[in-house]
Every structure is written in C-alpha cells, then in structure tokens.
Amino acid sequence: MRAHYFQHVPFEGPGSIEEWLDAAGYETTATRFYQGESPPEGQEMDLLVVLGGPMSVNDESAYPWLRAEKEFLRQALAAGTPILGICLGAQLLAGALGARVFPNPCREIGWFPVRGIGHGDARAFSFPAAVDVFHWHGETFDLPAGAVPLARSEGCANQAFQIGRSVIGLQFHLETTPESARQLVFHCRNELIPARYVQEETAILGASAEKYRTIHALMDQLLSYLSAK
Numbered sequence: 001m002r003a004h005y006f007q008h009v010p011f012e013g014p015g016s017i018e019e020w021l022d023a024a025g026y027e028t029t030a031t032r033f034y035q036g037e038s039p040p041e042g043q044e045m046d047l048l049v050v051l052g053g054p055m056s057v058n059d060e061s062a063y064p065w066l067r068a069e070k071e072f073l074r075q076a077l078a079a080g081t082p083i084l085g086i087c088l089g090a091q092l093l094a095g096a097l098g099a100r101v102f103p104n105p106c107r108e109i110g111w112f113p114v115r116g117i118g119h120g121d122a123r124a125f126s127f128p129a130a131v132d133v134f135h136w137h138g139e140t141f142d143l144p145a146g147a148v149p150l151a152r153s154e155g156c157a158n159q160a161f162q163i164g165r166s167v168i169g170l171q172f173h174l175e176t177t178p179e180s181a182r183q184l185v186f187h188c189r190n191e192l193i194p195a196r197y198v199q200e201e202t203a204i205l206g207a208s209a210e211k212y213r214t215i216h217a218l219m220d221q222l223l224s225y226l227s228a229k
Contacts, residue, residue: 001046001227003028006069008053008088010034011183015175016216017049020223033065039072047082047227050089052173054188056139057091057101070096082166082226087137090161090169097144097163106155108135109191110199111207114151114159114172124162125225127151133215134176134207136184138191155197166226174219178212181205 003026005014010032014021021028026047031037050073060066073096076083085093091101112135116127127150140156143149150160150168159171176184185192185201192201 001026002044003047003049004040004043004045005030005049005051006039006089007032007051008034008055009187011180011187012052013180014049014051015173015177015180016219017175017223020220021047024223024227033063033069036065038065039068045081047084047223048076050083050085050092052087052089052136055088057088057095066092077163077167080164080166083168084222084226085167085169086173086175087171090171091139091141093163093167093169094141094144094161097147099142099144099147101139101141104138104140104156106195106197107138107191107193108153108155108171108197109137110135110197110204111211112153112155112197112199114153116151117149119148119150121148123165124148125150125168125222127160127218131214131218132211133172133174133218134181134211135172135197136188136191137171140171168222168226174215174222176212176215178205178207181207 003021007030031039055063095101111132113130113132115130140158143158143161147161147163150162152159162168
C-alpha cells in the first residue's frame with residue numbers, strides 16, 4: 001500500500017499519522033512544497049494526506065505551487081483516491097470542490113471542543129458528541145456540494161465534512177503531538193492575540209497526555225475508516 005502526504009511548511013508535519021502509516025504497512029512518500037518539490041506524476045496511491053499551513057488557499061500569487069496542488073487534488077478527487085485534508089488541507093479540498101474559502105469570524109487556536117453532527121448517513125464517519133481537539137486556523141469554508149457535515153464548534157460552523165466514502169476534511173488537528181504544538185507556538189506566536197477562542201501559550205503547551213491520547217485514538221479510527229476497502 002502506498003500513502004503520500006503534502007507538506008506546506010517544515011513545522012507542520014504528519015505527527016501521529018506517520019506512526020499509524022508505519023504500523024499499517026504503508027510505503028509513505030511526501031511532497032514538500034516549501035522545498036520547491038512538485039506533486040508526483042503517474043504515481044498511484046492508496047491514501048493522500050494534505051497537511052496544514054499558515055498560508056491561505058487564496059494566496060496563489062505568494063505561493064504559486066498552490067495552483068499545481070489544487071489541480072492535483074481535482075484529479076485525485078476525480079480518480080476516487082482516498083484523501084484526508086487537515087486545516088489548510090481541508091480548505092484546499094473545499095476549494096477544489098468549488099466551495100468558497102474565506103476568513104472565519106474568529107480565530108480558533110488551542111484546545112477547544114468540537115461536536116459531532118448527527119448526519120443520519122450510516123456510511124459516513126461519526127465523531128463523538130463532544131471532544132476536545134487542537135485548533136490553529138483563521139479561515140473557514142462553505143460546505144462543498146454533496147458534502148456531509150461531520151462536526152461543528154461554537155467558533156466555527158464547518159469543522160469537518162465528508163464527500164462520498166473516501167474524502168474527509170478537518171479544520172482541526174488530530175495529528176498534533178506535544179512537539180508539533182511547540183513548533184506551531186514557536187513559529188506562529190504572533191497569532192496568539194487574546195480572544196475568546198485563542199488560548200494563551202501556557203494553556204496550549206500545558207495540555208495533558210490524555211488529551212493527546214484522545215485525539216490520536218480518534219485519528220487512528222479515522223485513518224482506519226478511510227483505508228478500509
């Protein structure tokens with residue numbers, strides 16, 4: 001089995017996803033756009049993971065590689081490739097599916113709950129009624145046509161969506177590790193402007209081991225769901 005991930009900045013890597021892929025026996029490759037790499041050509045993959053990043057999907061003038069990434073995503077969607085988009089990755093998926101991506105009324109940074117939405121679709125992934133997850137985003141999206149909403153929060157109406165059986169977008173980060181949280185705080189500390197849904201650095205970095213175990217277990221369930229034939 002082959003997995004591939006798109007990475008946009010060096011400090012937002014696959015986190016706990018990498019361990020799951022190794023344990024599941026995937027051969028994993030990556031495109032690191034920040035190093036000038038291009039999406040793979042002619043490579044079949046069983047799973048594509050699109051990671052986060054501080055840029056906007058609308059910043060094509062500053063990040064020209066976004067055009068190639070969006071085109072690759074449109075082709076992967078058309079081919080039925082299983083895809084997980086995280087934060088920027090979810091926004092890229094939404095945009096590739098024709099939905100609008102725009103600033104959310106408020107930033108969400110830190111540990112805040114999301115609530116699973118009772119979608120009534122037995123085929124779709126189900127999130128818990130409420131679970132604390134890690135956020136770091138300032139933009140959001142309209143739901144793409146045909147999407148099933150999976151989760152919401154007080155600060156952001158569209159936290160997760162699903163297209164068909166094999167495409168899921170998440171605004172939040174289930175892959176975050178204590179080290180990746182520290183890296184985000186170090187590189188994006190300027191975004192920690194006090195607000196209702198922006199935690200202080202000490203609260204972000206002081207999260208319990210149980211919080212990380214919870215989000216990693218949920219990520220494992222989601223990856224198992226996407227990889228099921």
